[in-house]
Amino acid sequence: MKALEGLHWAGKIRHIGVSNFAVRDLKEARSYLSRTDIASNQVQYNMLQRNVETEVLPFCRREGIAILAWSPLGKGILSGKYHNGKRPKDRVRTDEDLFKPANIRATAPLIRELRRIGRAHRKTPAQVALTWLRRHRHVSPxxxxxxxxxxxxxxxxxxxxxxxxxxxxxxxxxxxxxxxTF
Ligand SMILES: NC(=O)c1ccc[n+]([C@@H]2O[C@H](COP(=O)([O-])OP(=O)(O)OC[C@H]3O[C@@H](n4cnc5c(N)ncnc54)[C@H](OP(=O)(O)O)[C@@H]3O)[C@@H](O)[C@H]2O)c1
Structure with missing residues (x-):
């Protein structure tokens, strides 16, 4: 953190960002910074994986730290394209709980609602899922x-x-x- 602060003051980096930091990590990291602050925290956040809502999101909002939401489409499941029998082929997603057939079935009503809402705005389910994250002004997917x-x-x-x-x-x-399994 002190090295990053030095780079910031030397004009070599514009901002300091961190990833997957819990509140205690943010507090510890900030304790080493005296002349600048953490600009953003990149964390997993989508409709189906909302752990950050308990502590990290409110803390970052209060403290002026932007949230960059990774996996904002739940690795693609929220686009709805895996709800018609198609399966992802890569290892990452075949091993991923979200893509279990039971979870594809369980999320079908959600995808239907994203489609319904999307139609009213001329948007796709993926666009609705991304915009849903932006209901928090400090979150960018x-x-x-x-x-x-x-x-x-x-x-x-x-x-x-x-x-x-x-x-x-x-x-x-x-x-x-x-x-x-969640
Ligand atoms: N900091 C970290 O620890 C961390 C961890 C993981 C990821 N990340 C970052 O987070 C970012 C994205 O996360 P992610 O790739 O895991 O998940 P994601 O953004 O939720 O899903 C991306 C996948 O969804 C599909 N997709 C994207 N847009 C679509 C659309 N409009 N319609 C239909 N399908 C669409 C594509 O795969 P298909 O077309 O193959 O379905 C794409 O690879 C990446 O930049 C990554 O570097 C950060």
């Missing part, structure tokens, strides 16, 4: 992509917001959702 078309689609999650009724409808479904 950083989706991974395989093709330029996905990058273009995901960029369409910027510049608009979900209505409060839509957020409530999604939250009601998420509250009922039971995933295997």
């Amino acid at each position: 950083i989706p991974g992509v395989k093709r330029p078309g996905q990058a273009e689609e995901n960029a369409g999650a910027a510049g608009w917001f979900l209505g409060s009724g839509e957020v409530r409808r999604i939250d009601a479904i998420l509250r009922r959702l039971r995933l295997d």
